[in-house]
Amino acid sequence: MPTNYVLIDLENVQPKNLNILLGHPFKIIIFVGENQSKLPFDLASTMQSFGEDAQYIKISGNGNNALDFHIAYYLGKFLMEDLEGYYHIISKDKGFDPLVKHLKRNKNRIHRWNDLAEIPILRISSATNIDEKVEAVIKNLISRGQSRPRKIKTLSNTINSLFADKMNENEMSSFINALKTKKYITVSGEKVSYNFKNKL
Numbered sequence: 001m002p003t004n005y006v007l008i009d010l011e012n013v014q015p016k017n018l019n020i021l022l023g024h025p026f027k028i029i030i031f032v033g034e035n036q037s038k039l040p041f042d043l044a045s046t047m048q049s050f051g052e053d054a055q056y057i058k059i060s061g062n063g064n065n066a067l068d069f070h071i072a073y074y075l076g077k078f079l080m081e082d083l084e085g086y087y088h089i090i091s092k093d094k095g096f097d098p099l100v101k102h103l104k105r106n107k108n109r110i111h112r113w114n115d116l117a118e119i120p121i122l123r124i125s126s127a128t129n130i131d132e133k134v135e136a137v138i139k140n141l142i143s144r145g146q147s148r149p150r151k152i153k154t155l156s157n158t159i160n161s162l163f164a165d166k167m168n169e170n171e172m173s174s175f176i177n178a179l180k181t182k183k184y185i186t187v188s189g190e191k192v193s194y195n196f197k198n199k200l
Contacts, residue, residue: 092114
């Protein structure tokens with residue numbers, strides 16, 4: 001399963017729900033401003049639970065975009081090391097969006113979220129009924145752009161990769177039928193096409 005990298009802009013967002021990442025394949029990098037000398041205890045304590053999968057990066061220098069440039073640099077570094085990973089910038093700063101758009105155009109898997117709870121794999125994990133699960137899967141498929149699965153088998157594998165508990169053949173068939181009933185997908189033989197116009 002691809003690794004999810006979470007890059008947190010601590011100057012912009014101070015997450016109180018870092019614990020929701022526990023139990024998932026995440027690597028967490030928290031970027032700390034030069035003048036940020038204190039960290040909330042709950043945040044530091046949860047970070048310890050991730051062991052080697054968590055790190056802090058204390059930036060050098062001040063300025064309106066100093067921390068943003070550090071995130072951009074490390075994002076590029078991580079992408080060079082792992083092109084198959086999923087990258088999540090946690091920040092309410094929309095200044096990241098042009099960079100995110102450019103990287104997605106080059107088929108990198110990257111998003112900016114305002115909050116950790118918006119990360120698709122976490123939405124899926126917390127989904128309690130079929131409608132919530134369908135909604136979460138659709139958001140994930142939309143985020144893939146042109147790299148969406150084109151065959152039923154690869155679509156099924158993609159869906160199962162998002163859930164902690166794998167669906168059996170009958171459950172997957174019912175889930176695919178739900179996508180067809182809601183007209184999100186059309187199936188012709190083994191080929192799948194998508195219709196997300198009302199979701200974009």
